[in-house]
Each structure stands twice: as C-alpha cells, then as structure tokens.
Amino acid sequence: MSDSLISETVKDAVQIAKDHNGDVHEHDVHAGDNHSDDHGGHHTSLGLSNTKLAMWLFLGSECLLFGGLISTYMLYRNRHSENLGPDQLWDIPFTSATSFVLLTSSLTMVLAVSAANRKDLRNTKIYLGVTALLGALFLAGQIYEFTVFYREGLGFTTSLFSSSFFTLTGFHGVHVSIGIIMLVAMIGMLSKEKVSGDEAEAVEMVGLYWHFVDIVWIIIFTLVYLIPA
C-alpha cells in the first residue's frame, strides 16, 4: 500500500470524525420528526442515528449468542476419541492464512466506508467487492477445512467435541455468508441507486457488522485453535 493512500485514508478518517461530530443523519424514519429543530436533518435525543444505535444493540445481543456457543465449545472441547481431537486435526498454518484473509477484509471494509464518506462511488463498490471476495475466500478455506476434517472421520455427530466445534464455527460461517450477501446487495443497490437515505451510512452499517464478525473470529481462532486443549 502506497504512502499516499495511507495519508489519504488518515485524512478521510479525520474528515469522517469531523463530519460525524454531532451528526444526526437519521434517515429512514420520519415518525419522530421534530420540526421545531430547523438545523436540517432529523433530530434524535442522543444525536446518534437510529440505525446505527440499532446496529450496536444488535451486535451487543450477538455477543451473548457467540458467548453461549463458545462456552459450549469450551465445555466439550476435550470430549473426543483419542485420535480425533484438536491435536490431530488442526492445521494452524492453514487456518492462520485464512484468518489473515478475513482480517484483511476488515481493512478493505474500512477503505470502502472511507470511500463512501468521500462520495467516491466507484472506489466504494470496488472495496466492497474486494471485501466480499476476501470473505468468500475465507469461507472457501473453512469449507476446505471442514472437508478435510470430515475425510479424517470427524463428522458433525462424531463426538461432543465435533458437534460443538462445527456448531460454533458453522454459526460464524453463516454470519460471514450473510455479510457477503449484504456486501453484494450493497454493491447492487449502490449501482441502481436504490439505497434509501444516506448511502455512506448504509455502507457503514454493513461495515459495523463485518468488523464484528471479524472480531468474533479473532476470539474463536484464539480460543479454539491457538490455546492448547
């Protein structure tokens, strides 16, 4: 990545911070309109848009979902037959590589949000596309990994370990898939100009979700793969 791109991104980030200082771009609900407030835009009590607040709440709720799944895995991770446990199955270099791919997608997501804030539609779509592609690559890696495990005899119902492992990583994989659908849909809606309200914020919402899914993977990767049973 060239220096100019980095400095541009930093500049954008500063600009975003400025733009969002006291921003009130709530867009898809007019029900709470307060017309005595004539600063334009729509007033919200917290000054944070409804959509963004809702996304944060949803992600808060998701923490408990993954918390439950991770607890289940931690409880059962040693309950497997002798030759089909983490020690025999994990291919740390491979999973590290796919993890790196997923984390890189967070970077491209940031670039997409930054481009959207610059109203640079072309780059927004490119970066969204790259993010989706990296996400798909991660997913392909996961599918490959699952296939390898299955060939070695680890089915969903083989042991408590396998069930809880596939459930946890499967749930994460479904989240990544939904994220990819959101990214692709966002590209389509940006192209057809079907986004109602603030386009930059819509991209940012997908970004929040995407980063969350990445952070969850960091936790899963650490707890499931890196810490020895």
Place this chain on the structure above:
Amino acid sequence: MAIIERPAEAPATTNRGSAPTPKASTNYGYLRRPVETTGWRSWAFTVDHKKIGIMYGAVAMFFFILGGLEAALIRLQLAGPDGTILSADKYNQMFTMHATTMVFLFVMPMAAAFANYFIPLQIGARDVAFPRLNALSLWVFVFGGVFLNTSWFLGGGADGGWFMYAPNSSVPFSPTNGVDFWGLGLQITGIASLVGAINLIVTVLNMRAPGMSMMKMPIFTWMAFVVQMLLLFAIPVITVALFLLMFQRSFGAQFFSVEAGADPLLWQHLFWIFGHPEVYILVLPSFGIISEVLPVFSKKPLFGYPFVVFSGAAIGFVGWGVWAHHMFASGLGPVSVAVFSVATMAIAVPTGVKIINWTLTLWGGKLTFTTAMLFAVGLIVQFTIGGLSGVTHAVAPSDTQQTDTYYIVAHFHYVIFGGAVLGLFSGFYYWWPKVFGKLLSEPLGKWNFWLMIAGMNLTFGPMHIIGLQGQPRRMYRWTEFRAGEGFFNLGFWNLVATIGTFILGVGILLFLINVWITHRPNSKTPPAPADPWDARSLEWITSSPPKEYNFARTPQVSQLDEFFHRKYEDVGEGDKHEYVQKMTGEEVIQFEEDNADPNIHLPAPSYWPMVLAFALPVMAYGVIYNTLLIVAGGAIATMAMFGWALEPADAESSDFDPPVEGDETSKELANV
C-alpha cells in the same frame, strides 16, 4: 414516507370519504406501499404502533384464554384422587403448554402490547424508531404462537415441562414432535422479542420529546426500557440453547446426552441464564404500570421516583447473577450454592425498595379505589406474599426441601399471577379509555377484581400447604392412600385449589363480558372524557383514542408528570406545595390541538413484515418434516428482505389526493 402531511390549519381528519379512488401505480409494480386505511388491510399491513399494540394485546388475550383452559384441565385432573380426565402423557403436555403459553404467548406479548402502545405516547414520539420492524415483531410472534400450538394437532404438544430439562427433552423420552415444535416455536417468538427490544430501546433513547431527559420519563417507560434491555441480552442465550436442542433432536448431535459423555447441566445453565432475567421481563412491566396507577389514584406524585427507577435498573443488573438458584438441587457444589443464595437474597432488596415506595405513595394520599387502583394495590399485597416465599427458596437448605414440590408452584404463581397479571389488569382498566375512548364498567370491574383475588388465593394459597406436605409439582395424579389426615389432607386442599381456579376463571370471564358490554354494537356506554382519572403523564396530552399521528404538536416537556404540571400550579410557599388547578385536561389538550404542527410525517404501511414473518414457520415445519420446506421458507424470507429493502420510501403520488393548494408537499392519503 409521509402518509399525512397537512397545512397548519386543516385538521387531519378532513377529506375523509370524499377522496377519489387511487390509481394503480406503475413505477414500482409489486413494490408499492399499501395505502388502505380501512378494512383488514389497514390492520394487516399497518406500521402504526397503536394498532400493532392493540393486535399484540388481542392475540395475547386469546392465548391467555387458551392457557387458562389448559390450567383448568390440570386442576380438574387433580381435584380428586386418581384423576381420570387426562392420561399421564396428556397431563405432561398440558402443564408444559400451559406454562409455555402463559409465559411466552401471554405475559410477554401483553407487556409488549403495553410497551408498544404507550412508550411512544409517553415520550412524545409519533411512532417507534423502526415502524416496519415493529410490524415484523408482531407478525413473527403471531405466527410463532400459532406454529407452537399446531403441535396439538400434529402428534401432541411438548411434554418436558416449560424448562425442558435434559434428558426429558431428548428423543427417547419424548418421541413425538412436541418438543421440536416447542423449541422452534420459542426460537421464532424469540426473534419477535429481540427485534422488538432493539426497536423500543432505540425509541426510548433517541425519540424523546424535547426536554424529556431520562429522569423525566414516565415510570412505565423506564420499566419497559429495563425489560427491553433484559430481552436484548437474554434472548440470544435461549437461542443458543434451543439451537443445541434442535441439533440434538433433528440432526443427531449429543449435546445433552449423558450416555455420550455430555453434561446435562449445560442446558440448565443456558436455560436459566435466560430464564431468570425472564422472570423480571415478566414482572417489571407490571411494576411500571402500577407505578403509574398508584400516584394517579392517590393524588400524589410517585414517592421517590429516582429510587423506583434505579431499583428497577438494579433488578435488571442483579437479575443476571442469580440464575443458579433454580439449580440448588442439581449438585453445583457448596461455593456456587452459597454465592447464588446470597445474590438471591440481595435481589430482594431493590424489590423491597419498590414496595416501600408504592406504600409511601399511598401514605397520606387521597385514595380513590377504582378498579385499576384495586388491581394495583392487589399487586402490592399478592406480590409481597410471593416475594416472601421466594426468599425462603433463597435459603438453599430450605430450597432443597421445596424443589419440585407444589410450594414452588405456589410461589411463582403468586409472583407471576399476583405480580405480572394483576398489574396488566390494572393497566387494562386504567388505559382502556385512552386506547378505546370508552370506560369499562366500574361495578363489573370490581366484581372482576374481587373474584380474581379470591380465586387466585384459593387456587395458589393451598399449594403452599400441599407443597410443604410433599406433593410433587408434576405428578399427574395423587392417591387417597397417601393423602394424609386432618388439616393437612391433600385431597381437601387440592379440591379447594380446583374450586379456586373456577372462581378465578369466572373473574376473568367478567372482564371479557365487561369489554363486550362496553363495545357491543348498540352499547350505551358514552365516550370517555379526555382525562377521566386526572392523570399525570404525557400520554394523556392528546385525544382518546389518539390520532394516528399521536400528538397534534410535539410536546415540549419541562417536568416529570408533565400533564399534571400543565393542569396544576404550585401556589405553596417555601417547602410547602399546594397545587391549584389552572386548566382542565380538556383545555390542555385543546391548547395543543390549536397549536398543531404544520407538517406531520408518518411512516407508510408495508406488506413485507408479514411476508417475512410468514417465512419463519415455513422453515420451522421444514426442520420437522421436510428439508425442501426450509429451502422454500428461506426463499420467501430472502424475497421479503429484498422487497423490504427496495420498497419505495413512500406511497406513490398517484395513491394520494391531489396536493392541497398552496402547499406542494401536503398530501392526504386517498382512500382514507
């Protein structure tokens, strides 16, 4: 997104009936917004929080009656020795479905009905933050509830008890599809609760009227807000548990099979981490309701409003640290038991704070015992009884004796019926004129109240005795041989409990009769006055029933109990307060309407929430019967989500009347 935009002078109700027929839109084809404002379509596709609230309430009331009938069958079975009305199997299904229906399909959605209807009104908003998501919550709940109950016709209901412990929930012990229906049904209604929680939290945080800080919010809104926070974090935990159960039953995993080396306590922990906050989810809305009702009928402000708020929030926090007191008998070990025992005693403190605040609100007040007030006072008394027996469970050695006996059944009915349900009934009588514009009959209401109080004490009171005598809570029959002698004879008290159930049933029937008498076609009940109770909070600063835009102008809030302070002026000196009336409620409302906002935007109705909600039970049937159905349901859901996202923000111009002259944006919905 506007369906009503009007110039300042023209009242929004003009032009009704004279509107020309709307022309079909061509621009978006099937992605038009529905515009009907009459007939069933105006309800099915509505995004109006008030209509959604009413529908929530009506459906919840239906499930209340259904759950009540299930309870009646249980009590009939136990009325005498060797009951023959139900088989052991049917009895198991009956108590499981009774509890599930009452908790998930009656109390939670009824509280959601109140929250939906009154939160926007109490904070001075025109609707919730996400009106279409609100409609989604409603329809997901309705379809989920119906799905859950179709199990009766498809091989029998769930039969593992409402907390569905392993191994009772596994296929060998429950081979019918009942548990599958139960798990998937709760999964679906859980989505409704989660979506509703996000929506209402955003509404409360972001859409308060100017001047309404958090500490000026009406107390019901505060308590409902705490409940939504609990739901937000509790629902995902039960979601995990239910997914694991589904994988176990439908896809061969062994999460809860001891024979495969699994830990059956996993389910218990996951369930109760959800389940104990759930208890507060059930009761806090009612605490909020009676905290509105008691001040109004005592003619005093709520005593210690900040204490009531913070004790509610404290219950919300501590409620997360007490779940294992449901598991004292499962062998957790002395340290865990001691910790959870102490935490459980601690949570009685904020609850006690509330009871003291309510009592001191009554103290020295000018009390008027309307039906709403009777139910509110009834709650204080009955809930306190339940709270005290609850503290006896907190003492772990005593709990070990009580676990799985009728004593537990007595306790949780005193807190859930005596707490949650009495509060909801208080809310019915208090807010009925607000919602429907008519007062329910007070004499009939008093009969309703006293029969319910007598009925509930006769039903649940004796359960303390039969529980301490050792009758297990889920035994489908008892025998004369082991019923005991004299005062402690199980037979006598079981019969009393059954008689009590029917008295309780008559009380609830009187409520339905009261509603019918008030609203039957040629009812003589006059419209209610705008401010029948001399109320205090913001929802009364508008007509009853409120217009679809709620407030003629967005209220400016300067005080807690805003409506009261607009009606009354403090003429006392120094620390003495003396309030004299300067305006009547009608005048306050009239003043607001005379100064109406020039433009009011309201969200347009939508087809998609219902379509999306419909996809969920299709997928759920697919899990049980045929994978193809999962695919079909998934396709419907995907289509609905894209329809949702691509739907135009507003109805078509051709769907409106021609613009009112002089104001380009002023449109009145056609077909009003």
